[in-house]
Amino acid sequence: MSGTRFHGVIPPMLTAFKEDGTFDWEGNEKLIDFLIGSRVHGIFILGSMGEFSRLDAQERKSFSEFAAKYINGRVPLLVGTGSCNTREAIDLTRHAKDVGADGVLVVTPYYWGLTEENLYDYFAAIAQAVDIPVLIYHFPALTGQQMSPQLVKRLATDFANIVGIKASVDSITYVRQLILEVKAVKPEFSVLVGFDDHLFNTLAMGGDGAIPGTANFYPEVTVGLYESFVKGNPAESLKWHRTLLPLLEVYALDNPPIGVIKEACKQRGVGIESFVRQSAGSLNEERKKQVSRILQKVKEATAVSRQ
Template sequence: MSEVKFRGVIPAVITVFNEDGSFDWEGNKRLLDHLIKAGVHGLFILGSSGEFMHMSTTERKKFAEFVVEYVNKRVPVTVGTGSSSTAEVIELTMHAQEIGADAVGIITPYYWILSEEALYNHYASVAQAVDIPIIIYHYPSLTGQNLSASLVARLALDFPNILGIKDTIDNVAHLRELVLTVKSVKPEFAVLAGYEDHILNTLALGGDGIITAITNFAPELTVGLYNSFVAGDLDKSISLYQKIRVLNRIYDVDKPSIAAIKEACRLTGLDIQTYVRKPAVNASREVQRVVLQLLQEAGLECNLTNCSVAKDDIRVVAP
């Protein structure tokens, strides 16, 4: 039986920009080093938290080249190559393969709602054009596309390089069906949760881990939970999950949540700039305040240097 290639905690890595919107290469290096040192099991770049939707194709290629070269095989790198255009996905995926990425993550096409056969043909076209491992990225609340477990199983069976799914869906039944349906025909297929709410039940159901934005600023919690679960220490796993569930509220602090996540990184001590590309906006004072409170409520140590929010400005958010 083949081993699952993708497992554990894989951060959905943010992209660090300068205030003029250009790439902050040194800031990105600090972030990548921080995550690798924390013991993550891989990196997922140019996903939703990485602001791929705010970049040109040229910029996406340039950033992928930078990360693959800088990480230098210290951990596997998955490059987000999704687009609403199949041709562009193939172009970006071929590029990721050429530069030595370990895998690609391909979000379902968005804008038009596609039939199941159209979705199958989209992934089939990409899988046939490359050899690189493919992780399907399922995020129906943003794309409007729902992938059934049976369709995922069909793709996994038909194409040996389709090896996993990031299931960003607030429905544990869908995760359960992926585990039961897809792994029964392809045991090496990785089922990875996309929401931290489901990290524990995904593992308990027989899934393989999580691709998570919270890991950018709290890897000690997510990596610690995974490692303790694998070691059989369920009490520690549950204790860490109690902190993670508080941090899940960060996704509701601002829309989109990218600025709040970057603010959390800065408040927990990462030396990075928090600029987000438009049409998203930088964190307001109120967003900073709520993020700071969530971090402290979860027991994370915060660095208030250059923070415009005073400690006495924090009030409790109703549960």
């Protein structure tokens, strides 16, 4: 794991907005400072949790410029640059490099189903257009695209700057295949999971970390899990894993769960409001109370884990 460039807990950072839908720059600064102060191993902006699909290309560029300048090398910065339009993805990727990002996470195109050859051509075009590190963002539940481990292996072998994957899949078999097949030909390839509850078993199989949504508001749980594991204390890591499990109830409170994650940040005092861009929605009072109950449950479990 230590040989990979991107590893550990890399939160898919929320994008803080004001009530009128404009960027809340002060709130975003507070969130970044909170995450870095919690010892995360990087920050990923403009992913699904960052509401990239509700931003236009210029807004994505503006946010990338802000984040790169404010983070200022304190932790590695990954920028989401994927698009259904390959030319736009290349343009956003070049811009991310220009502003100083450490790498990009490129989601597969969505809407139309693509053959594996067309998916290969998409990532090949981006990798050939830039020399910045590229990570594949595989989220079949949202994109409808399937990328076999063999396709990922082919891309990682053919392009030196394709250096990792975020696998937002609920199949640990798929993650195992990535680790066994891709790392066999490219040991430094980063295998990161998007589902929080797969962090522990991914590490146990030789993977590299996670890009977990709950790290926006409770990063100490996944950071504690990762750090104890790599320090050779799997028993302590397992305690953190069990502490994490009730936290995942937040994902069942709304779809998409972005407003829930923002409300959890607000209730933890991170310094952002829970405004979301439509067509995502805000939470009613009962849902906010449910968030409070989950946070209290995890607070109690975290106290036990630290004993």
